[in-house]
Amino acid sequence: MTAYWISTYVEVTDEAKLAAYAALAGPALTGGGGRFVARGLPEVVYEAGQRTRTVVIEFESVAQAEAAHDSAAYQEALAALDGGAVRDLRIVPGSG
Numbered sequence: 001m002t003a004y005w006i007s008t009y010v011e012v013t014d015e016a017k018l019a020a021y022a023a024l025a026g027p028a029l030t031g032g033g034g035r036f037v038a039r040g041l042p043e044v045v046y047e048a049g050q051r052t053r054t055v056v057i058e059f060e061s062v063a064q065a066e067a068a069h070d071s072a073a074y075q076e077a078l079a080a081l082d083g084g085a086v087r088d089l090r091i092v093p094g095s096g
Contacts, residue, residue, distance in 0.1 A: 002094035003062040005034065005069075009053040010086040017084025024077035032068025034059050058094075065091045 012018055030036070034057040041053055059065040068074055069091075 001061060001096075003059045003065045004037070004092045004094065005029070005055075005057040005059065005065050005089070006092060007055040007087050007089045008050070010050075010088060012053070012085045014084035017081055021077050021081035021084065024080055025074060028071060028073035028077050029057055029068050031073060032059075032071055033064045034068055059091075062091055062093055 026036075036055070037058050038054065038056040041051060042049065045051055057065075059068065
């Protein structure tokens with residue numbers, strides 16, 4: 001069953017660290033089987049929605065998404081981020 005990695009950026013505190021993270025994270029996550037589905041600021045928000053940068057990555061399974069997160073390549077990206085952003089990251093199983 002597919003799974004979705006969903007990150008929302010609550011606050012960006014250091015653009016340079018975020019750029020360093022992105023340069024490493026993209027290849028690490030696609031190399032781990034992820035496919036970027038959406039990324040950027042929302043065009044429209046409803047209810048309690050926030051205008052925060054959001055990233056959605058599709059994986060073949062929750063286990064594959066977890067393995068990508070735990071990989072050495074992604075951990076290197078996280079080290080580059082080093083407090084440069086406050087994020088909410090979750091992995092959600094697909095519905096079918």
